[in-house]
Amino acid sequence: MAAALLLAASTSSSSSAAFRPPLRLRSPTHPPHPRLIRTGRRPFPVVRAAETDATKDAKPKAPEKAPAADGSSFNQLLGIKGAKQETDIWKIRLQLTKPVTWPPLVWGVLCGAAASGNFHWTVEDVAKSIVCMIMSGPCLTGYTQTINDWYDRDIDAINEPYRPIPSGAISENEVITQIWVLLLAGLGLGALLDVWAGHDFPIVFYLAVGGSLLSYIYSAPPLKLKQNGWIGNFALGASYISLPWWAGQALFGTLTPDIVVLTTLYSIAGLGIAIVNDFKSIEGDRALGLQSLPVAFGMETAKWICVGAIDITQLSVAGYLLSTGKLYYALALLGLTIPQVVFQFQYFLKDPVKYDVKYQASAQPFFVLGLLVTALATSH
Amino acid sequence: MAAALLLAASTSSSSSAAFRPPLRLRSPTHPPHPRLIRTGRRPFPVVRAAETDATKDAKPKAPEKAPAADGSSFNQLLGIKGAKQETDIWKIRLQLTKPVTWPPLVWGVLCGAAASGNFHWTVEDVAKSIVCMIMSGPCLTGYTQTINDWYDRDIDAINEPYRPIPSGAISENEVITQIWVLLLAGLGLGALLDVWAGHDFPIVFYLAVGGSLLSYIYSAPPLKLKQNGWIGNFALGASYISLPWWAGQALFGTLTPDIVVLTTLYSIAGLGIAIVNDFKSIEGDRALGLQSLPVAFGMETAKWICVGAIDITQLSVAGYLLSTGKLYYALALLGLTIPQVVFQFQYFLKDPVKYDVKYQASAQPFFVLGLLVTALATSH
Structure with a gap:
């Protein structure tokens, strides 16, 4: 399945040292700018999983301050770090939409279509799904990412001056046009x-x-959800789990209130996954006065909030499936949760900063498969 | 009808010299602030109608720079100029929501309810309408106005430093809470x-x-519609005509595609009304590089765009009603359009700056009645 492959690619290419996620402020090497009450862009959860601790040891420290001379064209097109400095406006436009963040949306549409119980492998249904995935990924996620880059241009000017907007590779008017079009x-x-x-x-x-x-x-x-650890991360979780699922399900079937409730609850697990990314930016966030959950609660407590949000959600959903008589689906979900818990103990709870990406890259595939199991369960 | 009375009150109290609309930059007496690429708040159309040329001659020039010592508590509560300096946080919160801008929404809900052909004067239907009006006016218009004030706080700090936000009478956190709650x-x-x-x-x-x-x-x-004369004014027109109408109609009946098209076209007239307010701020807008329509096209052309948008829309709607066999409604709408055209020649086209408010105060009631005639026509 193309979507699954793409998703796997984005979550497990931890062997490439050049493959780094779109950043946040990593360390307060620059004095905090007085006008910046917020750190740089907060990339979306699954994407962050692409980073590995290998990146901390391996050669390219350079991309953090300047584009690598041998920057990757592939990274540029994916909208991630280590990108080649590009002058082609269309490649820059694509970079701004951060294609590496689209796969979860594609997967979400697929889950919704599966949950509808009404998707058939006909040319028409596949075509509809693809249009729905284009709507969710390139268009609306691209729009979201471009706005986010626009708002982060001040901090990027300090931390990543070679990014398309602060470097002037694309004008602000062109960015606004892109947002409108998407x-x-x-x-x-x-x-x-x-x-x-x-x-x-x-x-x-x-x-x-x-x-x-x-x-x-x-x-x-003034609402700026990402300023708040709880609300921002939940909005991320919901955007990457609930919204595309709802679109896929509404497209092929009926979006029922119980599915809305179920997937909204599932987004709490998305919140847990999003928190993982806050650990490595804890110092910068604290310096800039950002109340991420690790800053607000301390690393020890936040670690447990994070795994708790994921595990309790999945166990609750398994329990719900069991209570509706779906024993085998409940067992499958439970079976997919167990390796995640193992990886939590093996990596994340030991050292959330060192192992954050290794943890995500190993645990994430089980999570997304669990999502599909739940989707299939609700369709029968 | 309470709504009609309120609306009339907001459009015709031109005798009160203290009654001034929420401002925009009136004259470039202050050097344009380099960071301000946009003038101050753009109040909504009907509200502006409250201003009269009387205010240009009569005493209180003071409120433009500072709160009048004898400022009006009533003006404060309505969220308009000439307000008493207030310390009660709830009165300040109310002021931020600009109650003077709610009546058109209330009227819009009423038109939609009338157009549904399914509104009955029962306790339940009246209660439903009132809730819908509360949703449209105090809640969502209040939310809109508060965001607008939040974004205008920099320019207000120059032009109206006594406004709630720049004066510090309400903290930014309190404003954000208010936006969330509304x-x-x-x-x-x-x-x-x-x-x-x-x-x-x-x-x-x-x-x-x-x-x-x-x-x-x-x-x-980055989208900031109000930066663009066409888009911003059309968004205003649609927000004040289409949206509440749709809500009222959906609440009591069915919102059909033809009604959506009709009211969206009607919003072009709303655009015309909104332009009226751009004439008096032409110098400030030009100084700040804002492309309002009078700035972009010159005063002569913009005058005709303005009256054209209003008259052509109304005549087209009258023609549409006629074509669907609603002769009397079409004649009624035509009858209500004639005095508006007369006032256009008598006031607006002569001197859009001097007579803008006198024009709006005299012509507006005929326009809003025309809206109701159209609503009733579509219901039968």
Whole structure:
């Protein structure tokens, strides 16, 4: 399955030392800028999993301050660190949309389609899914990432001056045009899907509108969700789990209130995954007064909040599946949770900073498969 | 009808010299601040109508720079100029929501309810309408206005340093809390109305979500609709005409595509009304590089764009009503358009700066009645 392969690629390519996630402020080597009350971009959970501790030892420290002379064109196109300095405007535009963050959305649409119990491997259904994935990934996630980069341009000017916006490789007007095009394309595809699916009410369109609002208030003041550890990480979790699932399910079937509740609860696990990424930026966040959960609660407590959010959610969902008579699905989910707990003890709880990426790269595939198990369970 | 009275009050109290609309930069008496690429708040159309040229001659020039010693408590509560300096936090919170801008929304809900053909003067229907008006006015318009004030705090610090936010009468955290509470209350009331109306699909909730997105991108960069004369004014027109109408109609009946198209076209007239307010700030806007329509096209051309948008829309709607066999409604709408055209020649086209408010105060009531005529016509 292409989506699964892509997702795996984004979560497990830990062998490439050049493959680094889009950053946050890693260490307070620069004095905090007085106007910056917030650290740099907060990349989305699954992506961070791409980093490995190998990157801490291996050669390219350089990309943190300047583009590597031998920067990777592939990294540039994926929108991640270690990118080649690019002058082609279309490659820069693609970089801003951070393609490496799209796979979870693609997977989410797939889960929703599976959960609908009404997806068939026909040309039409596959085509519909692909359009829905394009809406969720390139369009609306791309829109989200571009806004986020726009708001982070001040801090990027300090930490990653070679990024497209602070380096001037793309003008602010061009960025704003890109945001408009991606937003309108996303909303337009949503409306198209509603017509295609013969919906009385344009639910996919409205889900796109809701996601667009969430994206905006995630980065833009005054609400700026990412300023708050709980709200920001939950919004991330929900955007990467619930929203694409809902779109996929509404496209092929009916989005029922119990699915909305179930996936919203599942997004708590997404919150747990998002927290993993806050540990390595704890010093910078503290210096800039950002209340990430590790800053707010201390590393020890935050570690347990993180694994608790993931494990308790998955166990609760397994219990729910069991209570609805879906024994084998519940067991499958439980079976996928066990290796995650093992990796938590082996890596994450030992040293969340050193092993964060190794942990995510090993545990994440089990998590996303669990999501699909739950989707299939709800469809039967 | 309470709504009509309120609306009339907000559009015709031109005799009160102290009654001034929330400002924009009136004249470039201060050197443009380099970081300010946008003028101060852009108040909503009907509100501006409250200003009269009387204010240009009469005594209180003072409120433009400082609160009048004898400032009006009533003006403070309405969120307009000439307000008493207030220390009560709840009065300040109310001031930020600009109650003077709510009546058009209340009227819009009423039009939608009328257009549904399914509103009955029962206790339940009146109660539903009131909740819908609370959602549209105090909650979501209040949320919009508060965000707008938050984004205008820098320019207000220069032009109206006594405003709640720049004066420090309310802290930024308190403002952000207020935005959250109003947004969540608005969305919550939307969901409640859907449950109350027994909707299969939560359309009122999703309209609230859509309006919330529009509000956010109206004020917040990078999209910041109000930076653009066409888009910003059309967004204003649509927010004040289409959105509450849709909510009212969806609450009591079915929101059909033809109504969506009709009211969206009607919002072009709203755009025309919104432009009226750009004439008096033409110098400041030009100084700050803002492309309002009078700045972009010159005063002569913009005058005709303005009246054209209003008149062509209304005549087109009258033609549409006629074509669907609604002769009397079409004649009524035509009859209400004629005095508006007369006032355009008598006041607005003669001197849009001097007579802007006198024009709006005289022409506006005919416009809003025309809106109701159209609503009633579509219901039969």
